[in-house]
Amino acid sequence: MASSGLKIAIVGGGLAGLAAAMKIAEAGHEVDLISVVPVKRSHSVCAQGGINGAVNTKGEGDSPAKHLDDTVYGGDFLANQPPVKRMTDMAPEIIYLFDRMGVPFSRTKEGLMDFRRFGGTLHHRTAFAGASTGQQLLYALDEQVRKWEVGGKVTKYEGWEMLSLVLDDHQVCRGLVAMNLQTLELKSFAADAVIMATGGPGMVFGKSTNSQTCTGSAVGACYEQGAKYANGEFIQVHPTSIPGEDKLRLMSESARGEGGRVWVPRDPMDARKPKEIPDADRRYFLEEKYPAYGNLVPRDIATREIFQVCLDGAGVGGENQVYLDLTHIPAEVLTEKLGAILEIYEMFVGDDPRYVPMRIFPGVHYSMGGLWVDFEQRTNIPGLFAAGECDYSIHGANRLGANSLLSCVYGGFVAAPSAMDYAKNVERGSSETNGVHAAELARQQEINDSIINSEGGENQYKLHEELGKVMTDNVTVVRYNDRLQATDDKIREIQDRFKNISINDSNLWATQAVPHARQLSNMLNLARVITLGALNRNESRGAHYKPDFPERDDENFMKTTIAEYSAEAPVLSYEPIDVSLVEPRKRDYSSSKKKA
Amino acid sequence: MTTNAHIEKKRLETPPATIKFKIQRREKEGAPAHWETFELQYRRNLNVISALMEIRKDPVTIEGKQTTPPVWDMSCLEQVCGICTMVIDGKVRQSCSALIDDLLLASNSDTVTLAPMSKFPNVRDLKVDRSKMFDHLKQVEAWVELDGSYDLGPGPHISNEVAQERYAFSRCMTCGCCLEACPQYGDDNYIGPQAIAQARLFNMHPTGKMTAEDRINGLLGDDGITNCGNAQNCIQVCPMGIPLTKAIYETNRDITVNALFGWLKK
Ligand SMILES: Cc1cc2nc3c(=O)[nH]c(=O)nc-3n(C[C@H](O)[C@H](O)[C@H](O)COP(=O)(O)OP(=O)(O)OC[C@H]3O[C@@H](n4cnc5c(N)ncnc54)[C@H](O)[C@@H]3O)c2cc1C
Ligand code: SF4
Ligand code: SF4
Ligand code: FES
Numbered sequence: 001m002a003s004s005g006l007k008i009a010i011v012g013g014g015l016a017g018l019a020a021a022m023k024i025a026e027a028g029h030e031v032d033l034i035s036v037v038p039v040k041r042s043h044s045v046c047a048q049g050g051i052n053g054a055v056n057t058k059g060e061g062d063s064p065a066k067h068l069d070d071t072v073y074g075g076d077f078l079a080n081q082p083p084v085k086r087m088t089d090m091a092p093e094i095i096y097l098f099d100r101m102g103v104p105f106s107r108t109k110e111g112l113m114d115f116r117r118f119g120g121t122l123h124h125r126t127a128f129a130g131a132s133t134g135q136q137l138l139y140a141l142d143e144q145v146r147k148w149e150v151g152g153k154v155t156k157y158e159g160w161e162m163l164s165l166v167l168d169d170h171q172v173c174r175g176l177v178a179m180n181l182q183t184l185e186l187k188s189f190a191a192d193a194v195i196m197a198t199g200g201p202g203m204v205f206g207k208s209t210n211s212q213t214c215t216g217s218a219v220g221a222c223y224e225q226g227a228k229y230a231n232g233e234f235i236q237v238h239p240t241s242i243p244g245e246d247k248l249r250l251m252s253e254s255a256r257g258e259g260g261r262v263w264v265p266r267d268p269m270d271a272r273k274p275k276e277i278p279d280a281d282r283r284y285f286l287e288e289k290y291p292a293y294g295n296l297v298p299r300d301i302a303t304r305e306i307f308q309v310c311l312d313g314a315g316v317g318g319e320n321q322v323y324l325d326l327t328h329i330p331a332e333v334l335t336e337k338l339g340a341i342l343e344i345y346e347m348f349v350g351d352d353p354r355y356v357p358m359r360i361f362p363g364v365h366y367s368m369g370g371l372w373v374d375f376e377q378r379t380n381i382p383g384l385f386a387a388g389e390c391d392y393s394i395h396g397a398n399r400l401g402a403n404s405l406l407s408c409v410y411g412g413f414v415a416a417p418s419a420m421d422y423a424k425n426v427e428r429g430s431s432e433t434n435g436v437h438a439a440e441l442a443r444q445q446e447i448n449d450s451i452i453n454s455e456g457g458e459n460q461y462k463l464h465e466e467l468g469k470v471m472t473d474n475v476t477v478v479r480y481n482d483r484l485q486a487t488d489d490k491i492r493e494i495q496d497r498f499k500n501i502s503i504n505d506s507n508l509w510a511t512q513a514v515p516h517a518r519q520l521s522n523m524l525n526l527a528r529v530i531t532l533g534a535l536n537r538n539e540s541r542g543a544h545y546k547p548d549f550p551e552r553d554d555e556n557f558m559k560t561t562i563a564e565y566s567a568e569a570p571v572l573s574y575e576p577i578d579v580s581l582v583e584p585r586k587r588d589y590s591s592s593k594k595k596a
Numbered sequence: 597m598t599t600n601a602h603i604e605k606k607r608l609e610t611p612p613a614t615i616k617f618k619i620q621r622r623e624k625e626g627a628p629a630h631w632e633t634f635e636l637q638y639r640r641n642l643n644v645i646s647a648l649m650e651i652r653k654d655p656v657t658i659e660g661k662q663t664t665p666p667v668w669d670m671s672c673l674e675q676v677c678g679i680c681t682m683v684i685d686g687k688v689r690q691s692c693s694a695l696i697d698d699l700l701l702a703s704n705s706d707t708v709t710l711a712p713m714s715k716f717p718n719v720r721d722l723k724v725d726r727s728k729m730f731d732h733l734k735q736v737e738a739w740v741e742l743d744g745s746y747d748l749g750p751g752p753h754i755s756n757e758v759a760q761e762r763y764a765f766s767r768c769m770t771c772g773c774c775l776e777a778c779p780q781y782g783d784d785n786y787i788g789p790q791a792i793a794q795a796r797l798f799n800m801h802p803t804g805k806m807t808a809e810d811r812i813n814g815l816l817g818d819d820g821i822t823n824c825g826n827a828q829n830c831i832q833v834c835p836m837g838i839p840l841t842k843a844i845y846e847t848n849r850d851i852t853v854n855a856l857f858g859w860l861k862k
Binding site for chain 2: 007022023026037038040041042043045046093096099100101102103104105106107108109110111112113129130132135136139143144146147149150158182199211212213244245247249250336340344345347348350459461462503505506507509510512513521
């Protein structure tokens, strides 16, 4: 195939990265695809519930305009609205494309795609493939990109971890440096444009519903090199996860979408088995408080209610757990619609949720914040683009269920042409020869060497645990300014101690110690962005809740938080948002929402 | 009708005070392997990965010898990415979903043995390189041919029955358990059941069918489907319950039909 001469490097092969790779290859350009894990194993496989699009096959009068309204309303009016509109307009065609790629979506009797309900909407808008939609969508893109790999357009570098950007003297992005995770070899990748698609930062909180690869490290590196990070303080805590030693496993919202009910016994110490407790002795607290949306209120609200119930000592057995109950639904219906996620519960807890109510508690799940991008997915660094969970652009203060897979694909589909346009016009100059790549390589090698040679005795895994704990305790569901300040102090203490780690691995071949140290250092920077963003935002909006400032404050805070790196502390500023399409109004899920 | 009968899970009633982990170590590919044993306090709800995380924090063997941290792969921790596969107490499976209580109950001992998969290059300790499996997907052209990714409306109507059947195949997470267990797989002489099942997945799709011949061609070479000895080991170890032997049977049937009548007449 004739080469166009354009080379675009994509970091990350989840839904966003693969979506962009497919578009660029299809346009005839070349892609270097860099990923920590083989792309088919990216975190996107974890997504269970589905992908939203107002295809309106159920005669409900659904439309992209309603999807837009639900999204910005659910996001508590913090998202710029034009990109959200573009996404909800594009959603039906994205879903159709996946259908053509062969995703085994669940179907209706007529043989059309079936749609289910998800949180924050009254419409059946969520297409799904069993209960492993993310896996199925990721595989479809993986297959298409493999075809382009065979066609010579895409070169994969799997088992490579990006460490930094290569910036020229004018702060223009000319490529990146990555490390081979087997040999620890460093290599610079020259590119006309770079797209970041590295997913979320769940590991900053130690335990979350995210994969172990979701460190946010690559994005932290970009931030340190001058990329703006936006809305970091908006961290979604999912209402229903299964607490575990190594991670919090998600119980998808689709369990409630299919009719799952959340309740606690009126007497927390009720000794009867849950099935033996009659309705009169149960408290369906979400249904009682939010009659219109019931168990399907948006996540931030469900999370806070469950959290509060447990805080009040009303959790099952007085502990941090409530019931999520599916047992009123016939077992074979559950098996067909939710099989995969019910298996997860059974596998890790032992009880069969078709017969025994599940015990769940909220868990850190998703970052609405991320790299700042404009409406064409461009970051503030020329030549650097971002898409997927690692950009901040769509979900405002709270993400609706099944909107993320959509925003990842949308982001990839917009970033790709945007990066190609840029690459066509960029001045090439002599960036290859003026030594910026060599200089960045040397800088990164130095950092690696200093980690390898450091022998201060601090244990990096223990530091990571300390970070996770303090972040989970103070920067999740309920936030107080004094504790946020104390958290920042603690993070800085960990940063100091990090300088004295010993990696404890004398065998550098395929060692995990050096990559983990690199990740931890970046996670600490992001932790400060998240914490100080929260400290500075004196209001409550979406996932960000401060009992001392319980109201939304549009006058002062209907603004994007922007963090820029400085060695001292993140420099915060605020940018007004574009609310030209849907007039901001108060969120109220106790009745079905009417026009503003 | 639904039946309310379900089996209560058997639980470990009298756990040992400590658990031993016997781990196969290898410095790098080609280096000799040796074993090291580590000991942890018993805790409820441990899985193999959380035990490995605990060991990696401070790698000291049961003899008190400071050693290097064991290396293994992990990502999703919910048995859907396939990366953490290893041989646990002699059985190939995912380490994230291997609960210590269940292992001890099954082996009736206080020791868990961990080794890398044997059919793939052993990078270090418990980490292997399975890139060959992705190459096999290229060989069988495991994708639907599209005219383009631009908007062309919805795909073909498909019955829910076919969708569900395809879904069962589409859950394959390329973990390699089936290849580890297959007596015929090894030394590049057989492509193995995973790729055959993926070819089948696309040959069942209305659009995919149109290029079925290309996929089948990828299975007719020396390393092709005829190497299957029908031992059925594969299906017994597949964590996703992929109907592997059905895929092999149906693909063989397609090949026979083709040999007799040619693709166009099918
Ligand atoms: C359990 C769970 C269930 C979910 N369910 C749903 C759902 O039903 N619907 C929905 O819409 N959303 C859901 N989400 C959210 C959604 O899955 C994610 O937001 C989305 O998959 C993120 O995709 P991505 O492409 O941005 O990144 P990811 O899929 O996370 O991929 C990141 C990629 O970047 C690579 N990478 C990371 N760092 C580096 C580095 N330094 N160098 C090189 N490569 C790197 C990784 O290897 C990977 O390939 C769920 C999330 C979780 C945790
Ligand atoms: S049936 Fe036997 S020989 Fe054939 S693929 Fe399965 S394990 Fe291998
Ligand atoms: S068929 Fe089953 S065992 Fe084989 S790779 Fe796929 S999921 Fe693993
Ligand atoms: S870590 Fe993904 S399958 Fe075990």
